[in-house]
Amino acid sequence: MDAKALDKLLKAQQEYFEKLLVKLLKPSEMNETELYSKLVGMIGMPSDATSVRQVAMKSVENKSEKGHTVTLKEVIEECRAYMANKSEALYLVKEKMSEVKKEVPEVNTVEKVKCWKDSESENESECKKVWTKPNVKYQQNTIEKKCSHCGRFGHWRMHCKFLNDKQYKPKRQWSDNIIVVFNVSKCGAKGDGKTLNTEIIQRTINKCSKNSKSAFDCKILISADKYGKIFLTGALYLRSNMTLEIDNGTILRGSPNFVDYPLVNNVVAALLYGINNLTNVRIVGLGTIDGQGWQRSSSDTIDELGNYLAYYENSYFSTWNKTGILARSQMEAAINRSNGSMSNSDLVNAYASVRSSLITFYYATNIFIGYIKLINPAFHGIRFLLGKNVVCAYTKTETYNVNNADGIQSQSINTIIFNNFINSGDDCVVFKAGQGQSVANFPPTQYGWVFNNYMREGHGVVVLGSETGSWIKDILAEDNVAFLTENGMRVKSTAQTGGGCKNFYFRDTAMREIGTKNIIEINGHLFNRSNVIYQSGSQCAFVLSMTYNLGSTNWIRAKTPSHFLDINVKSVTVDNGNTATGGPMISVTGYSGQDISLGYPETFSKNVTFEDIKIIRARPANISRLQDSLFKNILIQDWGNFASPWILNNTKNLKFINVQPMPN
Incomplete structure (x- = not known):
């Protein structure tokens, strides 16, 4: 997908959220503080997260003063930037911000206790x-430092004396x-x-x-x-x-x-x-x-x-x-x-x-x-x-x-x-959309945003499918870290399932030891994966598979086969330790069309882009039934004793730009 198409997609999502806000919040009936409070309630932000609330409020105030439109996407981006470590430095250079200052709560605990009579x-x-x-007061004030770890005022998290104290467990107060x-x-x-x-x-x-x-x-x-x-x-x-x-x-x-x-x-x-x-x-x-x-x-x-x-x-x-x-x-x-x-x-x-x-x-x-x-x-x-x-x-x-x-x-x-930690027995995060004819007219699974998560030992990091019957669309996965998962990015289905996956963006992600059985040492801790039993049938950093195991067949097959379209992978690193174990670094398979009983034609994944990818110590990519796709700025280092890191079969119109090494 080119830049114009991506921009159009993002604008469409933004407009959708704006309409949703107008419908849910009825902003014409509320002042700005009330509108913001209801927005916070809708997305589930704890009300005692005053510093994060302050960032959101300031964003609303700044844009309103300049006559700019305020969108949910922009507010979430502001909060997300603050939650990252580098946001602390950003706070230090901003002087005049409104602050929602919360004093030590004096909770009115049981002024009047009333028995529930039923x-x-x-x-x-x-x-x-x-x-x-x-007991909360709202006033204009200079921003006050508050540690997100211990909850005390006067210092940032990076300077907290309790940060490395494993015995210290901060008490979190809820709304x-x-x-x-x-x-x-x-x-x-x-x-x-x-x-x-x-x-x-x-x-x-x-x-x-x-x-x-x-x-x-x-x-x-x-x-x-x-x-x-x-x-x-x-x-x-x-x-x-x-x-x-x-x-x-x-x-x-x-x-x-x-x-x-x-x-x-x-x-x-x-x-x-x-x-x-x-x-x-x-x-x-x-x-x-x-x-x-x-x-x-x-x-x-x-x-x-x-x-x-x-x-x-x-x-x-x-x-x-x-x-x-x-x-x-x-x-x-x-x-x-x-x-x-x-x-x-x-x-x-x-x-x-x-x-x-x-x-x-x-x-x-x-x-x-x-x-x-x-x-x-x-x-x-x-x-x-x-x-x-x-x-x-x-x-x-x-x-x-x-x-x-x-x-x-x-x-x-x-x-x-x-911001989740997921050590999973199956896919860490997965989007699904049902199977077969019965879900063909269901609404698609759409508009997903997965970021800042640590994924571990699951079958896949961020996964689409295998249930794709009513389509999975417009999913963004970014800024995630994966270690010891069986697969990385994983898009899977079968021809009989129907529907498919479209507009999936997987970017800015670091992955290590994906699908390997290596012995790994980190921080003095040994991870012996030699006896691990993998269950998914593939151990790959990137998977596009139309030949997934059907499992339960208690449903009627789709009238048209599944399709994968417009998949974009960018700015991802993979380090698999050594090439002795593991599957292909990239695996792409389509549907052969050979099952006469199904009556489906041969299918190819289309418009797939891999850009700015670095892969170290991994087995060769195995790609088939891929069409109209781009590989750009790809660096592969150490693919073992294999002749080439690329195995291509039955592909159409693939472009390779600044790929090291190039396919034969």
């Missing part, structure tokens, strides 16, 4: 809603303008790790959200109590206009029994389930969501900094009855529903449909998930299905080596994923 409650004297009133807070322990829940709290927590959610008008009107708090810090529960159904906070050190643990996850329209409920057109929901806190899906290994792994990461026993379709916990219970229930007998194909389909994910939102709008730690799902991690305006930020996923445990999965419009 005939359903079994603990009326204990379940209390607590009204709080923030102090919540109107009503329900602590589930005061409503009768017990954090003993044994009591099933599903009914109590669900009743608390229903009551708290009953009259709420925004996510900041109502908060359900799950925090350690005198019984312990582990709250056992089955599926919980979230409601509109609410915040769910899991406090630091607290674990919300899923029940290991299938009966606690009912079928809803023949779909198994997730641990946290948002359906029926939900809107304005936040899931936050420094606690943990544990799906209890599979057995944990007897020994965890260590990351590059010496921190321990959860590791789960290798889980596959063939091992669910040996290493599964909730996964095993749900599979056994599926078999029992079939009178104890299933064909192998039915078992495969059941394995792909009866296991629970950690968090699923279905037809939901304005969703924010932040800061939570996610571990051990029976199936996927976070899923946004057929929704709009979803954000996932600052989360930590530890699901390796859980089968199918995608980190963050989106089949929605307007998805923002940033």
Whole structure:
């Protein structure tokens, strides 16, 4: 895609966001402060992040004073720039900025405590809603230094004396303008790790959200109590206009029994389930969501900094009855529903449909998930299905080596994923769009932005597919880091799936040891990958595959085959350590058209650009069925004992400009 086309695309996205803001915020009815406050609420920014809020407010003020149009994209860019390390230097040279100065909060904790009276409650004297009133002053002032690590004023994060102190754990305060807070322990829940709290927590959610008008009107708090810090529960159904906070050190643990996850329209409920057109929901806190899906290994792994990461026993379709916990219970229930007998194909389909994910939102709008730690799902991690305006930020996923445990999965419009750590059992971040004829008229999965994430050990870094039935379009992935993943950029589908992928930008990314089985030493820590078992079938830095494994075939094939168009890869480095292991540095495969039963023609990926790429110590690229594409400013160093780093077969109109070395 040329510069003009890209500019046109970005303008179209910008106009869409502007129209969305006008529709959602009704700016003509609010002054500037009210408009900004509602914008912050929509994207899920914690209200105590005063320095970030200040950057956004100043951006709005500056552009308004000059008569310029204020766009959501520009405001997010301003905040994003501040969150980067170099933004601290930028703050030091700006003198006259308005400041939202927050004094030490004097929270009105229970001026008046009122029992929630409801005939359903079994603990009326204990379940209390607590009204709080923030003490915040707005004034013009010189910018005041505030450390983003410890929260203290007077210094920046880079100068914080607690920065390298592993024992220090800063206490994060969540949105102090919540109107009503329900602590589930005061409503009768017990954090003993044994009591099933599903009914109590669900009743608390229903009551708290009953009259709420925004996510900041109502908060359900799950925090350690005198019984312990582990709250056992089955599926919980979230409601509109609410915040769910899991406090630091607290674990919300899923029940290991299938009966606690009912079928809803023949779909198994997730641990946290948002359906029926939900809107304005936040899931936050420094606690943990544990799906209890599979057995944990007897020994965890260590990351590059010496921190321990959860590791789960290798889980596959063939091992669910040996290493599964909730996964095993749900599979056994599926078999029992079939009178104890299933064909192998039915078992495969059941394995792909009866296991629970950690968090699923279905037809939901304005969703924010932040800061939570996610571990051990029976199936996927976070899923946004057929929704709009979803954000996932600052989360930590530890699901390796859980089968199918995608980190963050989106089949929605307007998805923002940033500043997450993802050590995944499947694709780290993946965009999907359904399979076959039944989804052909669904809205596309569109407008995704993935940036500033650290991806580790997953099957792919940022992935499109393999479900591409209603098209995946206009996705930007940038400024990410990947280490030990099985693949890097990954676009995958099959001819039968239909739809395809278009306008995917993958840029400004660093990747190391992609799909290798090397022995690596970093910071004195040894990573022996020699015995790792890869599951995706390919181990490549860049993948465009139309021959992905179909898996479940419980759907009707598309009328027209899938296509990949307008894929742009720019400013990416790859270092695979040595060429003894790993797959092709670039792998492109189309559809052969040889299956007469399908009746599809041969298909090529088209208009693919690789520009400003450096690849070190990786095996040769293997490219077929690629058409009208460009390779520019490519440097390849060390491709082993192979004659050339390029293997080209059945390609059309490929251009190579300043490529070292050139194809033969």
